Amino acid sequence: MTYGGNILTARTFHHLLHWRDFKLKVFSEGIIIGLFSGFIIVAFRYCLERAELLRESIYHSVNMYTFEIIILIIGLGLIAFILNLIVKNEPLVSGSGIPQVKGVLTGHLKMKWAKILVFKFIGGILAIGAGLSLGREGPSVQIGATVGQGISQLLGRLKIEEKFLITSGASAGLAAAFNAPLAGVIFAMEELNKNFSPAILMSTVAASLSADFITKLFYGSTSAFNFPELPILPVNCYIYLIGLGLIIGILGGFFNLSLIKTLELKDSIPLPNTLIIAIPLLLAGLLGHFLPQVLGGGNHLIDSLNQNYFPISLLILLVLVKFFFTLLSYGAGVPGGIFLPILVIGALTGNIYNDLIVKIFHVSPYYSNNFIIFAMAAYFTAVVKAPITGSILITEMTGSFSHLWGLITVSTVAYLASDLLKTKPIYEALYDRILRKNIKPINEKETMILIETVVCLGSEISDKSVKQVVWPRHCLLVNIKRGDLDIIPQGDTVIYAGDHIFALVNEKRVVGIERSLCSLAEELNYMPE
CATH class of the missing domain: 1.10.3080.10 (Clc chloride channel)
Structure with a gap:
């Protein structure tokens, strides 16, 4: 079967026709991703702690008025040289890592997962360990995302599935960085995907909880900050x-x-x-x-x-x-x-x-x-x-x-x-x-991926049949999720508020089509005539 000149594989339709099984599958894979991410982030946190202790010892012991300051300057210069080599060799490891993960999820960027994982790990330890005012959470999110992408590619998963696994890894990274599994789940949906999807929810919950489990094995159940029990603020x-x-x-x-x-x-x-x-x-x-x-x-x-x-x-x-x-x-x-x-x-x-x-x-x-x-x-x-x-x-x-x-x-x-x-x-x-910089959009063979959006009350498509809606070009509506019911859309199928609609789109067009779908499904900010 073809759509827009792109052949849809039998594996793609197998996923679409077995959506309930697919959610269970990404849940199971989320557990695996969370476990691997948890171990790696625990190692990252441990190395950072050792580096910070070493930094404190060196900075406190150096006499600013002797030759020791020359040795310190040379050491910091060497760190700058190594960090420049890392960033020059792989630009996507610079900065937080969260915008880069968003770029991968929207199809604009491509991560070389193994290379980025290693470089982000080493670069983060050098930069933060040396004392720069930077945090571990962004690198942890990107490291977790690379774990998700790596497992997806090692298992030969489709692009449809890879987006869920990358998101799972990102949520696991934040959960392990801060001992905050619920925040990891919410962050993945509110910030990375801007979509409270059941499938994303299941995969991120599995990944965040399993990553948090690993973190607690090594760091215990204490919260990230040592605040005493706080009184309730009066109204x-x-x-x-x-x-x-x-x-x-x-x-x-x-x-x-x-x-x-x-x-x-x-x-x-x-x-x-x-x-x-x-x-x-x-x-x-x-x-x-x-x-x-x-x-x-x-x-x-x-x-x-x-x-x-x-x-x-x-x-x-x-x-x-x-x-x-x-x-x-x-x-x-x-x-x-x-x-x-x-x-x-x-x-x-x-x-x-x-x-x-x-x-x-x-x-x-x-x-x-x-x-x-x-x-x-x-x-x-x-x-x-x-x-x-x-x-x-x-x-x-x-x-x-x-x-x-x-x-x-x-x-x-x-x-x-x-x-x-x-x-x-x-x-x-x-x-x-x-x-906007020199990173060009991905130019590979055409790949179809699945996108999802939720229909809001009072939206342009709420209470309309499929054939009444002017859908974006190069977009194939393939499934409507209503509660526990999966509906194969027909022309007369009516769309209601709360429905989750799924569409197959070309990966290169995903950003524009997803934006158009969201505008159709979001609440109108004006009164219709």
Whole structure:
């Protein structure tokens, strides 16, 4: 059978006709991917911890006024040289890795999974271990995605299936990086796919839980941050949450604008890339002597905030240095994410905000840690614009679901406030930059892949028959999922809100067609005539 000049294989139709079995299959494969990803991310975390201990020992012991500083400069220069070789040899390992995974899922980029896995692992350890203000979560997501892609290719799976397995690996990577399996699932659906699909849900749940199981075997069941049991914030204090959300939202939008401008500035500087990488590394060596709290991801700094008192002058210094050092570190283009640094910036800002409302409005200091975690969720939401993921992530990382209502409230306000600056979500902006650069779209033999979207109440196609809808060109509607019922669409088949519609499209056209399908299925923002 042909469609649009492309031959659809019997294996493709076998998957479509046995969709229920397919979901069970990707669930089982998700477990395998989660186990492998879990072991690799545990090794990644362990190596990072060893590297950070070595860094602290070296930076603390070096005498800045003797020949030892020359040895340190040479060592940091060597790291810059190695990182440049890694990025030059495989450009897709630079930066977070999350935009690159999105590019693979949309069909614009192709990952050489084994090469990227090895280079991201080594590059992340060198960059973060040396003290750059970068996090482990982005590399963990990309490493997990490469595991999913690798298993898919080793098992000879179709492109239809590979998208699910890459997503599973990405969710497993985040779950293992932060001991947060639920956040891994939500992130995969809200940020990577922007689609709450049952098949994606099953595969990501399996991968995240199995990866989290492996992580707990080595790191125990403790949450990522050592917050004591927090009191419930009284409802009469929620007015301060709104103020916090507004401030954080604007600051988060400013971070997005600043990061993109930093990357554009880096592209325009006529300096060798090794030297550009060496600049933040040398600064890390200097900060390691005078202000070591801002080095690396910063999870230890967050733990210190809830256990020790910091004067407001020191908090302001820390947040300013962390902000600009994160821009400089990520702008160098080396492997490393911004997930953890933006949480640290949020936590510091929340601590400053708490100190101010305690002094000005006489709010009880008993709730200081509450404002720290609320600010973390708000800043994450303002930067990434994924409020559900932000709320769930902080909930899991602090080990308590008692504050979910407050987290959702402040995240929603921050989301709306960040929109005032009309900034794109940071990973979407970074993804657009990658596509605009010299990485060309994949040019291989034509491959059909399956895409899915959910029909919203009040959408253009809701309550219409298939033949009444003007479907995008080069798109073959193959299945409608309604509850537990799989429907082979006919011309007279009526589409209802809540239906999951599946279409076969050419991989090279997937982005435009998926956008068109989503616009047909999403809620109308105007009243139909």
